[in-house]
Amino acid sequence: MSTIHTKSHNYHYTPNYYADRVCLNVLANSIDNAKAVYEAAQTHVVVGVLSKNYADNQSAITDMKKYAKAIDNAISVGLGAGDPNQSKMVSEISAVLQPQHINQVFTGVATSRVLLGQDHTVINGLVSPTGKVGMVKISTGPLSSQAPDGIVPVETAIALLKDMGGSSIKYFPMGGLKYLDEYRYVAKCCAEFDFYLEPTGGIDLQNYAAILKVALDAGVKKIIPHIYTSIIDSVSQKTRVDDVKTLLALTQKLVNA
Numbered sequence: 001m002s003t004i005h006t007k008s009h010n011y012h013y014t015p016n017y018y019a020d021r022v023c024l025n026v027l028a029n030s031i032d033n034a035k036a037v038y039e040a041a042q043t044h045v046v047v048g049v050l051s052k053n054y055a056d057n058q059s060a061i062t063d064m065k066k067y068a069k070a071i072d073n074a075i076s077v078g079l080g081a082g083d084p085n086q087s088k089m090v091s092e093i094s095a096v097l098q099p100q101h102i103n104q105v106f107t108g109v110a111t112s113r114v115l116l117g118q119d120h121t122v123i124n125g126l127v128s129p130t131g132k133v134g135m136v137k138i139s140t141g142p143l144s145s146q147a148p149d150g151i152v153p154v155e156t157a158i159a160l161l162k163d164m165g166g167s168s169i170k171y172f173p174m175g176g177l178k179y180l181d182e183y184r185y186v187a188k189c190c191a192e193f194d195f196y197l198e199p200t201g202g203i204d205l206q207n208y209a210a211i212l213k214v215a216l217d218a219g220v221k222k223i224i225p226h227i228y229t230s231i232i233d234s235v236s237q238k239t240r241v242d243d244v245k246t247l248l249a250l251t252q253k254l255v256n257a
Contacts, residue, residue, distance in 0.1 A: 169186060173200070183211070216254055
């Protein structure tokens with residue numbers, strides 16, 4: 001078990017998170033819900049807490065510290081629907097929290113890594129499908145998302161993310177199986193260049209296995225699929241514990257196949 005030392009924290013990183021090839025990423029609307037899904041996934045998960053839900057940095061830090069304490073720091077600091085305007089806040093609060101996982105727009109990766117001051121936390125960089133196999137959109141930042149699309153080869157995107165200290169591609173929005181051929185090429189490149197992959201957007205219990213299998217078959221070293229809205233109860237807004245158990249069972253079946 002590795003330990004990260006910072007000025008104000010001494011966080012332990014669970015062995016499962018780094019040892020497992022697949023780590024789920026799901027949301028939680030409360031600390032109790034976070035604890036429940038963490039247990040349901042048998043710790044093979046990082047739990048998303050969205051920065052967009054907080055009015056300011058301090059309120060986010062205060063609340064997210066409680067989540068971190070409850071689930072062995074297995075938190076994933078989120079933007080909130082990929083909102084580029086949350087990029088700065090994510091970097092600033094993560095510098096204090098030292099979470100296991102950070103969601104970032106493409107242009108926010110370097111800032112997050114530098115403010116963290118360590119290489120253990122996984123930081124993804126958001127890139128989007130383009131409609132053309134082999135190409136991805138990297139203009140996902142606060143200003144660049146308002147400019148003409150910045151489209152580059154997948155290989156270039158990965159190299160740029162590595163230059164900035166990134167750990168993985170967050171491929172969003174996938175629309176479930178809509179961009180399967182493009183996603184398959186992204187997975188191939190992530191395997192080839194030893195990079196993590198985080199498929200995101202429209203993933204549910206019906207298409208999860210197909211999406212995960214593409215990445216596993218390609219040989220991706222670590223896969224962190226995000227399953228959000230489809231497993232959230234519309235009334236309570238809690239992530240359904242039984243659905244997390246189902247996802248874990250599907251994952252174990254595919255990984256061990």
